[in-house]
Amino acid sequence: RKEVEQDPGPFNVPEGATVAFNCTYSNSASQSFFWYRQDCRKEPKLLMSVYSSGNEDGRFTAQLNRASQYISLLIRDSKLSDSATYLCVVNGVWGAQKLVFGQGTRLTINP
Amino acid sequence: NAGVTQTPKFRVLKTGQSMTLLCAQDMNHEYMYWYRQDPGMGLRLIHYSVGEGTTAKGEVPDGYNVSRLKKQNFLLGLESAAPSQTSVYFCASGEPNTEAFFGQGTRLTVV
Numbered sequence: 761r762k763e764v765e766q767d768p769g770p771f772n773v774p775e776g777a778t779v780a781f782n783c784t785y786s787n788s789a790s791q792s793f794f795w796y797r798q799d800c801r802k803e804p805k806l807l808m809s810v811y812s813s814g815n816e817d818g819r820f821t822a823q824l825n826r827a828s829q830y831i832s833l834l835i836r837d838s839k840l841s842d843s844a845t846y847l848c849v850v851n852g853v854w855g856a857q858k859l860v861f862g863q864g865t866r867l868t869i870n871p
Numbered sequence: 872n873a874g875v876t877q878t879p880k881f882r883v884l885k886t887g888q889s890m891t892l893l894c895a896q897d898m899n900h901e902y903m904y905w906y907r908q909d910p911g912m913g914l915r916l917i918h919y920s921v922g923e924g925t926t927a928k929g930e931v932p933d934g935y936n937v938s939r940l941k942k943q944n945f946l947l948g949l950e951s952a953a954p955s956q957t958s959v960y961f962c963a964s965g966e967p968n969t970e971a972f973f974g975q976g977t978r979l980t981v982v
Binding site: 768791792794802803804805806809847849851858859860861862863864 | 904906911912913914915916919927929930961963965968969970971972973974975976
């Protein structure tokens with residue numbers, strides 16, 4: 761089983777739609793969780809961190825479910841500029857500190 | 872605002888040649904990482920370092936060596952390049968349990 765798994769998509773949705781991504785992780789002791797965004801041929805950039813209580817940043821909402829070991833990202837009122845690949849990232853535990861990436865979910869917003 | 876800088880940006884190698892990729896960060900981060908990204912594979916961790924003078928193997932370390940002689944630099948070496956090492960290489964740096972910041976990537980082709 762991969763440490764971090766995502767549905768690779770692709771997701772094609774119309775502008776203005778709501779889209780949700782899920783990601784599962786295998787290490788129950790993982791402590792930090794992130795969503796990154798990667799545009800074509802560019803480096804990944806942090807979209808938002810994911811906290812146990814859930815967090816929101818404008819049209820983006822991230823949630824963490826430790827019991828089921830998954831994190832989610834919700835994008836409301838999607839824009840053309842949201843087209844990108846979204847990467848789920850999980851941080852390892854102390855003593856085995858490393859960042860593990862999911863394979864990414866490709867999103868295309870259609871006009 | 873340099874952040875994480877990778878050198879070179881592009882390189883073409885012949886099979887069997889060697890090269891070193893340089894990653895430099897000016898944020899005084901403890902942790903540094905080398906990833907490779909291939910189509911459909913997401914980012915896979917090659918090696919990482921949790922501090923000056925330390926290195927550790929990631930998911931796909933074979934064929935690569937690394938060194939972290941100075942805190943701000945993390946070098947990735949290919950001793951004898953193979954076509955299977957054609958990829959985009961990303962370096963990143965960060966602090967424990969926080970997000971990582973990425974360089975712009977090195978596009979390597981081995982012919």
